[in-house]
Amino acid sequence: MVKFPGANHLNVAVFISGAGTNLKSLIKFSLKTKKKIIIKLIISNNKKAKGLKYSKIFKIKKKIYNFDDKTNEENILNFLEYNQIDIICLAGFMKILSTKFIKKFKGKIINIHPSLLPKYKGLNTHQRVLDNNDNFSGCTVHYVNSKLDSGKIILQKKVKVLKRDTAKTLAKRILKQEHILYPMALKKICINL
Numbered sequence: 001m002v003k004f005p006g007a008n009h010l011n012v013a014v015f016i017s018g019a020g021t022n023l024k025s026l027i028k029f030s031l032k033t034k035k036k037i038i039i040k041l042i043i044s045n046n047k048k049a050k051g052l053k054y055s056k057i058f059k060i061k062k063k064i065y066n067f068d069d070k071t072n073e074e075n076i077l078n079f080l081e082y083n084q085i086d087i088i089c090l091a092g093f094m095k096i097l098s099t100k101f102i103k104k105f106k107g108k109i110i111n112i113h114p115s116l117l118p119k120y121k122g123l124n125t126h127q128r129v130l131d132n133n134d135n136f137s138g139c140t141v142h143y144v145n146s147k148l149d150s151g152k153i154i155l156q157k158k159v160k161v162l163k164r165d166t167a168k169t170l171a172k173r174i175l176k177q178e179h180i181l182y183p184m185a186l187k188k189i190c191i192n193l
């Protein structure tokens, strides 16, 4: 549970690298929370990320940073502080944050991962599930700590693997569930608002 003494709303920054469909589902959810949860910033490492279009559509401030340059981290942290960001949602964000960065937002960064963690941390989750002939896969929302995809699990959703599945079809079915799971997980950790 994230504790925000005295807070009557939460400012969220969503970090993306690609299509941003999870970002879209978080924005849609936030718009139904009577301004209790506000998606205030969209941050990306990739200026070509398709999800950046939601900045214009929903009038949300966006910023692009080169996360490979660690000297930038101070700028990012300052920008988050300036915008009074309470929580960071990683949504298809394909960079690893430094331990220093994670410490600064301890317990306030969450991530969505397309597998049933602790199985299949890292990349190419769907192909690895198929290669191992697993009957189920799914998605997980978890807190971010300094070990990749290893923080405390908030919520998971199981998805059945079908005989005819390819990595692409499985990814698509899981992504649909991610769009439901991520808002539920955000709501769960902000229950005290």
Ligand code: GAR
Binding pocket: 016, 017, 018, 019, 020, 021, 022, 023, 051, 091, 092, 093, 094, 112, 113, 114, 122, 175, 178
């Ligand atoms: C999602 O499936 C998300 O779980 C995954 O990338 C996709 C992003 O889609 N994230 C990771 O693999 C992180 N390790 P989106 O940009 O449409 O939200």
